[in-house]
């Protein structure tokens with residue numbers, strides 16, 4: 554895992570967009586983003602049990618696995634959105650980026666590789682993309698039924714109760 558400020562330059566979303574300015578792990582924590590380097594699946598099982606996550610699946614995002622819809626999918630994952638639940642992803646192979654909004658609404662790019670596990674809190678605006686290698690395999694963990702409904706950013710979603718709650722807990726430093 555490496556986190557850095559997104560450079561906001563034009564160009565393919567899958568390029569690094571590396572401003573060269575690092576984001577420390579403590580800052581991610583402040584945003585409510587949790588990161589773990591997992592030694593083995595037993596550690597993931599423990600995290601899942603602790604948080605009452607009962608189900609999981611595995612997704613491969615690549616032209617090989619998705620065929621003609623790959624480019625479309627990659628673009629849709631990159632639409633800024635939030636969820637009313639945590640988003641937990643455990644990278645099993647390949648690489649990719651989760652971008653999350655900072656407290657001042659700038660993008661922090663989080664580069665993930667095999668054995669990285671990330672927990673995005675409910676209500677944080679974020680987006681995902683593969684990198685220029687166009688391949689990532691990730692385990693998606695969920696509590697019950699998968700609820701991946703992305704709520705794309707809008708003034709209406711800005712006042713979603715989960716968004717408000719997220720902003721309140723963050724400003725309180727919880």
Ligand code: KMT
Nearest residue numbers: 612614630642681689691
């Ligand atoms: C997401 O939430 O955008 C995804 O699940 C993308 C694939 S997981 C790396």
Ligand code: NI
Nearest residue numbers: 636640679703
């Ligand atoms: Ni999401």
